[in-house]
Amino acid sequence: MPLSPKSQALSALYRNCLFRSDDPVDTHEQVTEELSDHVIRWKNGAPDSALFKAELNHLSLYALQYGAQVEVTPRPFDGFTLVHTSLKGEVEIECDGTVMSVTEGRTAVLSPKRSVQLRWLPGTQQFIVKVPDALMLEVSGRSPDAALELTPGRLLPQALASQWDLIAQSLLNIVTQSGDGDIRGEWRDHFERNLALFLLVHQLPPAAAEAPLSLESASNAADARLQHGSAKQMEALLEYIDSRLCAPISLEDLARVAGVSFRTLNVMCRRHHGVTPMELLRNMRLEAARTRLLTEPSCSITDTALAFGFGHLGRFSAYYFARFNELPRDTQKRRQRCA
Missing domain, CATH: 2.60.120.10 (Jelly Rolls)
Known part of the structure; x- marks a missing residue:
């Protein structure tokens, strides 16, 4: 809105x-x-x-x-x-x-x-x-x-x-x-x-706007050998995300951990998980947020959303519903009923 x-x-x-x-x-x-x-x-x-x-x-x-x-x-x-x-x-x-x-x-x-x-x-x-x-x-x-x-x-x-x-x-x-x-x-x-x-x-003018994306050109040589990525790289990427679920992660961070360009990173994530890199990151954070709501009765939805990087609470609820077919408050109520 x-x-x-x-x-x-x-x-x-x-x-x-x-x-x-x-x-x-x-x-x-x-x-x-x-x-x-x-x-x-x-x-x-x-x-x-x-x-x-x-x-x-x-x-x-x-x-x-x-x-x-x-x-x-x-x-x-x-x-x-x-x-x-x-x-x-x-x-x-x-x-x-x-x-x-x-x-x-x-x-x-x-x-x-x-x-x-x-x-x-x-x-x-x-x-x-x-x-x-x-x-x-x-x-x-x-x-x-x-x-x-x-x-x-x-x-x-x-x-x-x-x-x-x-x-x-x-x-x-x-x-x-x-x-x-x-x-x-x-x-x-x-x-x-x-x-x-x-x-x-x-x-920025187009030429200047491209300057910060030097990581892309720097990784092109690696892309020739790693066109579709590897299971080992994907495992390293998942471990990195899992270790920083409550900390900021950028697309540049993910590309560096995998040792590939943005383009190849996207190919890897779609090949192994069917989503873009940032969607993969978001899904893993949603899973972690759901686990917290199910296992920690005293935690609030607002604090949980912010802890996992969802600064917009309405968007967090929408993402959560799309993934789990229920709102965060429904998960919390279910946990309270089972307690």
Whole structure:
């Protein structure tokens, strides 16, 4: 379900209100401190501004509203990218000459080099993610002082909307459940890196977007000898997954353990298990989650889902039902009846 002001996933964000004000000067100062120095022109409607914030390891998540119609002209961003999702209303954005209409439910990615201007309609509320360049450089394997060649402004295609919503809601769910153990910090880092990788793959120019995938070309020589993989490699892969069911695992990790490219890894998993590598990982985690629900009466469904890397609780239930033909709560109730 797309993000909206009433989304349950936003509840933790709304609990941390940095300010609420009808004073234009106060609003300008608060938003400048959190996001970027800017000029703001107040137009139609009465000011009813509010800013909510949550922080992860690297990312800052915000919900921002002005109430009135405003025209905001920030300076070009220094060391970060902003991702804007319209929860309610519409924002028209002009970024380095590219004009975008970010209607309700749409998302824009902004990394202006020269100029940016945002025109908010009355009653608009935006979900904003502040992504530091340092995180994207780290994910791409580049040195901290390298330059990111990002598209200055881009409206995320509707075909990618569901992926973005899943990433955003996973991060918000992690915020809701934060502070309950060291493993959560590791998962926060995993989900944050996934967001950065999503932006890199879908915003960098094609030539640059291919650069981080050097593992593929590096493994081509091995592919000539291991076109279909082997039972021994598959066994090593399963052992690796089983040893890290409660820890982040990426597709790159799986390829390295098997010693093959992404393409050959996919062939191996389909040949031996009839699924893709990430589906295999998900299925093994679902099996482990089911075992926990059946054997540990005191465990909660939320904690179980997060322990095995399912940051989006609704998606966890859907995956679980598709695999076991029952919801997690049904498994838990059955275990209680048998106790």
